[in-house]
Amino acid sequence: MRTVIFRSIAPFLTSLMVLFSIFVLLRGHNEPGGGFIGGLIAASALAIYGIACGVAAVRRAIYFHPMALSAFGLFMATVAGVLSVFASVPFMSGLWTYPVIFGVELALSSVLVFDVGVYLVVVGAIGSIALGLEEGDRD
Structure with a gap:
């Protein structure tokens, strides 16, 4: 399905979907x-862009190998859990800090680090599967 219309629309649709996925990621620990x-x-x-x-x-667009993204995401999620052990609270407890940057108080948490790690694991694993299926389909 490599029509001219689909190839023309796919980059815009892909960028819009990635932007929406980041929005969903960042609001996730407060709302669905x-x-x-x-x-x-x-x-x-990524699958839509690959089809088009x-x-x-x-592979040029994501720069890193999908499984490397997945491994780094797993590392981030593990670090988010281990941070709580160093703070003498139960494993995977949420830790919050409120730094002031340019006069604005910013709430940072280990929960966000964990969510970003899960995000990278899912993008890497599902992206690797989708790219593998797409490569096999072209043969």
Whole structure:
């Protein structure tokens, strides 16, 4: 399904879906959403781009190998859990800090680090599967 219209629209649709996936990721620990759903949306965007423009274009766009993204996400999620042990609270407890940057108080948490890790794991794993299926389909 490599029509001219689909190839023309796919980059815009992909960028819009990735932007929406980041929105879902960032609002996830307060409302419905989070790393898993955001990662599925981003992986779907990569799959759409791969169908329209080919696997080589997707691999150039994401820069890193999908399984490397997944491994780094797993590392981030693990670090988010281990941080609580160093703070003498139960494993995977949420830790919050409120730094003031340019006069604005910013709430940072280990929960967000965990969500970003899950996001990267899902994007990497599902993206790797989708790209593998797409490569196998072209043969």
